[in-house]
Amino acid sequence: MHPNFLTVCETLNMTEAARRLGITQSAVSHSVLSLERLVRDQVFDRQTRPMSLTPVGHALFEAAQRVDASFRTFHSTIDKMKAGKIPHLRIGLTSSLPGALVPYLTSAIGEHVDRITIRTGLTPDLRASLMSGEIDAAVMINRQLDAHLVTYSALTEPYILAAPSSFGEVGSLSDLLEISKRLPFIRWIGGYMGRDIEAHLKRLRIYPPERFALDDRNAVMNTIAAGLGWAVITPLSAYDVWQHSTNIRLHPFPGAVFQHSLVAAHKPGQFGWMAERCAAMVRDIIKTRLLPDLTARSPWLRETIIFPQNPSHHES
Incomplete structure (x- = not known):
C-alpha cells in the first residue's frame, strides 16, 4: 500500500502528512484522489475538522496496515537470509536416531535459525516430505532414492x-x-x-x-x-x-558386517548449506556427546560407528 495513504491516515492532515513524507501537499492530495478513483469511493471525509476516515477508508486502512506489516516482515526475512540466517527451518529426523540428539542439535542449529520445526519419521516418509516441500532437510537412512536429492554423508553404524x-x-x-x-x-x-x-x-x-x-x-x-x-x-x-x-x-551381530549409513538430504538448490551443516552437527554430537556414553559400557562399539574423513555430497 502506498505510504502516502498510511501517513495521511495516521495524521488526518494533508499538510502534516506532506511534511513527514518530504513532498508537497498537492502531491499528497493527488495520490489520495488517485486512490479514491481506484476504489470508486471516498476514503476521507474532508468536511470534518480534522478530516476523518469514511467506512470505506477505515476498511482500506486496516487492510493497508496488514499489507505494510507483511512487507516489513518480508524485508526483515530477506535481510536475515542475506546475512546467512534462516527464519524458519523444518528438519526431518529418521525415527532410528536417539531423542537425546535433539536438544544438542536444536542448540547447534539455533545460531543459524530463528525458528526450528523437527519432525521424526521413517525414511520413506521423510523422503516424500522433502519432495512435497513439507520439510527443508532431513537426516535419514541412505538409499538409492527414486527422487532427485542431494545428500551429505553423516555416518555409518552397524546393526x-x-x-x-x-x-x-x-x-x-x-x-x-x-x-x-x-x-x-x-x-x-x-x-x-x-x-x-x-x-x-x-x-x-x-x-x-x-x-x-x-x-x-x-x-x-x-x-x-x-x-x-x-x-x-x-x-x-x-x-x-x-x-x-x-x-x-x-x-x-555375529558373522559378516551388517550396517547402514545416514545422510543429510535436501532438494537441489534449496537449503544446501544448512543440510551440509546438519550432517556435520549430527556427526559432532554423536562423536563427542553420545558415543562416549555408549562405549563406557560397551567399549567394542568405539570402532563400529564410522565417521567420514572427508564428507562429500552427491545426487541420488
Missing part, C-alpha cells in the same frame, strides 16, 4: 544384537541360533531398518517365529529390558533406553 542381560554371551552364529530358539524375536516393523533386518536373517536362514512386532525403537528396547525377547537394532536406536537400563546387553 547389533540386543538381548536381556540374563541371557549371557551371543558371540557366534550358533549363539544366535540358540537365542532365536530360547527367546521370542522382537520384530521392528516399518521402514528400511525392519526390511534390512528381515532380509539379513533370511540370508542366514534364521526364521524366528512370529511373536512381537513393534514400530517404535524405545518400545522394542523396553520389551527387551522386561526380559520378553531379543532384537536386532543399531547403537543409536538403542541409546535412549539402554542408557537407563541394566537389563539389556548389546552384542556385535
